[in-house]
Structures are given as structure tokens and as C-alpha cells.
Amino acid sequence: MTITLPTETTAIWTRLILASSRVQDEVEAALKTEGLPPLGWYDALWEIEKAAGGIRPLVLQGRLLLPQYGLSRLIDRMAKAGLVTRRDCNTDGRGQMLALTAQGLSTRARMWPIYAAVLQAEIGILPHDLAAALVLGLGLLAKTDQT
Amino acid sequence: MTITLPTETTAIWTRLILASSRVQDEVEAALKTEGLPPLGWYDALWEIEKAAGGIRPLVLQGRLLLPQYGLSRLIDRMAKAGLVTRRDCNTDGRGQMLALTAQGLSTRARMWPIYAAVLQAEIGILPHDLAAALVLGLGLLAKTDQT
DNA sequence: TTATTCTTGATGCATATGCATCTATATAAC
DNA sequence: GTTATATAGATGCATATGCATCAAGAATAA
Numbered sequence: 448m449t450i451t452l453p454t455e456t457t458a459i460w461t462r463l464i465l466a467s468s469r470v471q472d473e474v475e476a477a478l479k480t481e482g483l484p485p486l487g488w489y490d491a492l493w494e495i496e497k498a499a500g501g502i503r504p505l506v507l508q509g510r511l512l513l514p515q516y517g518l519s520r521l522i523d524r525m526a527k528a529g530l531v532t533r534r535d536c537n538t539d540g541r542g543q544m545l546a547l548t549a550q551g552l553s554t555r556a557r558m559w560p561i562y563a564a565v566l567q568a569e570i571g572i573l574p575h576d577l578a579a580a581l582v583l584g585l586g587l588l589a590k591t592d593q594t
Numbered sequence: 595m596t597i598t599l600p601t602e603t604t605a606i607w608t609r610l611i612l613a614s615s616r617v618q619d620e621v622e623a624a625l626k627t628e629g630l631p632p633l634g635w636y637d638a639l640w641e642i643e644k645a646a647g648g649i650r651p652l653v654l655q656g657r658l659l660l661p662q663y664g665l666s667r668l669i670d671r672m673a674k675a676g677l678v679t680r681r682d683c684n685t686d687g688r689g690q691m692l693a694l695t696a697q698g699l700s701t702r703a704r705m706w707p708i709y710a711a712v713l714q715a716e717i718g719i720l721p722h723d724l725a726a727a728l729v730l731g732l733g734l735l736a737k738t739d740q741t
Numbered sequence: 742t743t744a745t746t747c748t749t750g751a752t753g754c755a756t757a758t759g760c761a762t763c764t765a766t767a768t769a770a771c
Numbered sequence: 772g773t774t775a776t777a778t779a780g781a782t783g784c785a786t787a788t789g790c791a792t793c794a795a796g797a798a799t800a801a
Contacts, residue, residue: 450711452710455726456718458733462728463728465738466614470610471608504779513612515780517759539766541764563597563604567599570735571600573606573735577731578602578606580728581606584720585610585613587720588609588616589608593659594679664788666751
């Protein structure tokens, strides 16, 4: 039994993988060139920064694409690098409150222009109608209701 | 200097990452459930199978999204699992010729229906016009001329 | 020929990831 | 209260990855 997939389906699949890994690689390469931390750190730093009053790993995990132990270790590394602090959570003895240090703030800020420039160069160049279709189509594939 | 990216650009970016990792995770999960090897093995097995007369790692590397040492170790694992054989290349003493064993063939064949079913369920459900736009748009992002 | 340089593929070492499990605290049942 | 169960986060161990380098053979130069 050899299943045959519609050409369109496999074309979307191969390009989806190629496109996402290519753009991701470009971002990683640009950050590394600037001596900045990897892309994964950016999202974590940014979520912590946005949650101005501190955020719990549990909550952060829901916003990041990481397993529990992965986040635990990411926080380890960011803390060791001096970008994040772990305080005890005062409403739950098991939990923590994460916050950025000044260095965490500035590192996040320095990453953004590099990151944004790559996205602009790689994605911002699409004609508007295609871009609109991509937002729709990828939204369906991502099965997410995010804005 | 805070760069602001067009909403559309960031929307495409977040959904691109979400969509590709989500579909990939689904495929990986389905394969694991069936006790089959991970997705990365599939592409390698399939390329080796298509190259009926054997293929050199060097050539394979050009078709896969892997660094040289990554492929070297992937082949290690597949060979240890009995799916692939390494013969010496008779036109280049440094090189090898890779080929599938019978077990490699049958494993690849067993993986395909699982793989294809997920792709069909996740991607095949897009309305035709969106699908066509995705092929175009992702093709531009992938910067590849592949069919 | 012999020395020089390039290419193919492997590998030592550091770091990252996946899985299962552990500890400590919190919640629920009694 | 005491005990059972669930949840937050860490960690030991096996495996995978990235980086740099190595060894062996091929290609080029002299």
C-alpha cells in the first residue's frame, strides 16, 4: 500500500521546513556573528521583560515552545550568564519569580535590531497579497488563535 | 533605536515557526507511537533508496539539511540499527557508498504511511487557493528552486 | 618523483536535549 | 489534625549536537 500525497501537500511541507529552518538559521548566524545569545533566549527574555512584575516558569512555559526541563535549564543558563534572576515565589513555596537583570534588559535590546533586520530582509520582501495569504494559511497550520 | 517590524512580517514569522514545529512534532509523535525511527531518518533512507546504485555521504549531504559530522553520525546510527551499509567507494579511497539493507527498505516503507497520514491531516485540509498561495509564498521564503 | 594543498569522512570534547525520576510544597480526602 | 494525591521545578543518565581537529587519500605543483 503506497500512499500518494497530493503534490501540493508535499510541496507545502518541504517548503515549510526549508523556509523555517532557513530563516531560523539566518537569525542564529546573525546573532552569533554579533556575539549575542541564540534565538531561543530572545523569546524567553522578551516574555520575562513584558511580564513587568516577574513571571513564573510555569506561565513562561505556556508561552514558549519548550518542555518543562528544557525551560528549567534555559533559565539556569540565562541566570548563570547574569541575565535573569530567580526569586522565591511568595504565594507558592514550590515556585519562583523570574525577572531580568539590567544586563538581561540590555542584551534583549541589543538582540532585537539584529533579529528584526533578518526578519525584514527574509520575510518583509514578500508582495503584500502573498504575505496576507501566508498569514492566513500558516495560521491554519499553526492551529493557533494568536493575533 | 527600537525597530518596529510590520505586523504582517511578525505574524508570518511566528506562524511559520509554530506551524512547522507543530507539524513536525505531530509527525515525530506518530512515528514514535508506532515504534519507528525519527523523521530525520526518513529523508536519509529515502534519498539512499532513490539513489539505486548507492550514494556517497558527500552527495547525500547536499540533499539533506545536515552538517557533515551530523550526517556521519546519522549514518553511524542507521548502520548500527542495521538499516544501511557502508561499503568502500571504489573510485575514491576516501569515500564510501551507502545502500539500504532489506530492513532499511522495509523500515522506510513502514514509515511512509504514518508520515503521509499526518501530512494529509495537517496540511491536506487547506482550501486549494490558500494552498497554492502557500506553495508560492513559502517557495520565496525557502529561496529554493525545487519543484 | 616528492612536497603542498584540498577533500572526504571520523572523532574528542563541551554543551544541549529527552526521558524518567526526585524533592518539596500544595491541595484534597478522610 | 493525618494521609493520599497532585503540581512546580530540578536533576541523573543516556543520547544528540556543535565545534574544532584529525587521518587518509586525492589532486596539484615543483
